[in-house]
Amino acid sequence: xxxxxxxxxxxxxxxxxxxxxxxxxxxxxxxxxxxxxxxxxxxxxxxxxxxxxxxxxxxxxxxxxxxxxxxxxxxxxxxxxxxxxxxxxxxxxxxxxxxxxxxxxxxxxxxxxxxxxxxxxxxxxxxxxxxxxxxxxxxxxxxxxxxxxxxxxxxxxxxxxxxxxxxxxxxxxxxxxxxxxxxxxxxxxxxxxxxxx
Amino acid sequence: xxxxxxxxxxxxxxxxxxxxxxxxxxxxxxxxxxxxxxxxxxxxxxxxxxxxxxxxxxxxxxxxxxxxxxxxxxxxxxxxxxxxxxxxxxxxxxxxxxxxxxxxxxxxxxxxxxxxxxxxxxxxxxxxxxxxxxxxxxxxxxxxxxxxxxxxxxxxxxxxxxxxxxxxxxxxxxxxx
Numbered sequence: 606x607x608x609x610x611x612x613x614x615x616x617x618x619x620x621x622x623x624x625x626x627x628x629x630x631x632x633x634x635x636x637x638x639x640x641x642x643x644x645x646x647x648x649x650x651x652x653x654x655x656x657x658x659x660x661x662x663x664x665x666x667x668x669x670x671x672x673x674x675x676x677x678x679x680x681x682x683x684x685x686x687x688x689x690x691x692x693x694x695x696x697x698x699x700x701x702x703x704x705x706x707x708x709x710x711x712x713x714x715x716x717x718x719x720x721x722x723x724x725x726x727x728x729x730x731x732x733x734x735x736x737x738x739x740x741x742x743x744x745x746x747x748x749x750x751x752x753x754x755x756x757x758x759x760x761x762x763x764x765x766x767x768x769x770x771x772x773x774x775x776x777x778x779x780x781x782x783x784x785x786x787x788x789x790x791x792x793x794x795x796x797x798x799x800x801x802x
Numbered sequence: 803x804x805x806x807x808x809x810x811x812x813x814x815x816x817x818x819x820x821x822x823x824x825x826x827x828x829x830x831x832x833x834x835x836x837x838x839x840x841x842x843x844x845x846x847x848x849x850x851x852x853x854x855x856x857x858x859x860x861x862x863x864x865x866x867x868x869x870x871x872x873x874x875x876x877x878x879x880x881x882x883x884x885x886x887x888x889x890x891x892x893x894x895x896x897x898x899x900x901x902x903x904x905x906x907x908x909x910x911x912x913x914x915x916x917x918x919x920x921x922x923x924x925x926x927x928x929x930x931x932x933x934x935x936x937x938x939x940x941x942x943x944x945x946x947x948x949x950x951x952x953x954x955x956x957x958x959x960x961x962x963x964x965x966x967x968x969x970x971x972x973x974x975x976x977x978x979x
Contacts, residue, residue, distance in 0.1 A: 626863060633862045634855065641856040651858055655866050659873065728853050731846060747850045775813040779843035786842070 609674050618665050625665070628674075629658050635675065635749065636682050642744040643686035643737070645729045653689060657682040672758075679749065680759035683741040690737040730785075731778045739774040742767055805836055812840050 609631055616624035636657050641650035660681050661668075668677055732740050741760060745751040751759065756767045808829045811818055818826065830837050907914055946954070 626867070629863050629866055634857050637858040637862070638855040647856075647859075650856070651862075651865075654858060654862070655869050658866050659870060662870065724849060724853050725856075728849055731849075748855060772810065772813050775843055775846075776809060776839070778846050779813070779839045782842040782846050783838050 611670065614668070614670065614674055618668065618670075625662055628661075632658075632675070632678055636678060638748060639679055639682050639741075639744055640686055642729075642732055642748065643683070643740055644689060645733055649689070653682065653686055657685055660685070673755070675749075676751070676755050676759050679745065683745070683759055684761075687737040687741060690740075731781055734777060734781050735774050738762070739770045739777075742770045743774045743778075746771060805833065808833070808836050809839060812836060813843060 609628065613624050613627050617628055633654065637650055637654040640653035640657070641647065644650050644653060657678065661678055664681075668674070732743065735743065738760060742756050742762075745756050745759060753764045753767050756762070757764045760767070762770070808826055811822055811826045812830075830840060
């Protein structure tokens with residue numbers, strides 16, 4: 606979760622440019638990660654994250670300090686990405702272009718990087734099967750440890766709608782995974798079979 | 803077989819009561835489809851746990867600042883264009899009105915001259931009426947008694963002198979320094 610000093614937010618609300626730059630520094634990773642999980646493309650994620658901060662900058666006076674700043678900021682990002690996905694309808698994922706990622710594990714190397722890249726692609730492929738709202742709910746729940754209430758607040762939904770969407774998304778992803786396993790398994794078998802057959 | 807309640811329990815991340823957990827386990831032993839969902843979801847969840855968050859390329863904040871500057875400049879340009887368009891539109895409108903006037907003068911100069919003379923005459927009439935009204939009010943007798951007027955004028959003079967003295971005192975060099 607993002608930790609931000611309330612004084613910094615107050616200074617930014619009073620028009621302090623340096624304070625807002627501090628907020629951008631502190632929140633860029635979570636915002637970018639949400640945009641990347643939502644859109645599946647590094648360039649589009651960068652664009653969406655930048656736009657999120659611009660919108661936050663222009664609407665900072667409207668931010669209610671009683672609410673969590675991270676929820677407010679990620680809500681802007683999620684709504685922007687949902688709009689982008691609705692406009693796009695069809696998501697095209699660039700398989701070659703991966704974003705700059707945090708070190709995945711303790712043993713970096715070509716094999717590890719390849720494995721990590723494959724995992725990223727599998728996650729993205731699963732998320733891409735979901736609708737925009739379900740995708741944002743899943744991302745906020747599993748990557749940001751948001752509660753049902755926080756997701757409901759961020760996505761302007763009811764708590765029961767969030768629970769329902771998450772349940773539907775889990776079932777959909779499990780079924781997709783199951784289908785992928787059954788379709789990839791025979792080809793893997795063939796790969797290891799003797800050339801005599 | 804109705805899989806719905808079992809799938810709801812299976813995919814729920816909240817702890818189940820013991821009787822529901824037992825019913826789910828019994829169902830999973832018999833139902834291949836639900837078992838597959840259970841296994842697949844466990845794998846998906848495991849994948850979510852091990853995948854690290856994506857981070858932007860270095861220099862994100864600088865790029866954002868450049869974008870903000872570019873956006874401001876674009877807004878300023880847009881405002882400048884709007885101002886130019888409004889000015890040009892107003893100038894065109896004035897030119898159009900002037901053109902119509904010129905055409906009217908060229909077509910019938912005598913009528914236009916008569917119309918303007920009539921307007922000036924009516925304006926002079928209005929001014930004369932106002933003058934008559936003011937004279938009537940002044941001739942009807944003093945509105946303020948003479949002693950009160952003298953007292954009031956004296957008071958205004960005194961206040962003005964006091965204000966000037968205070969101002970001079972306040973703005974003197976030793977006080978500002």
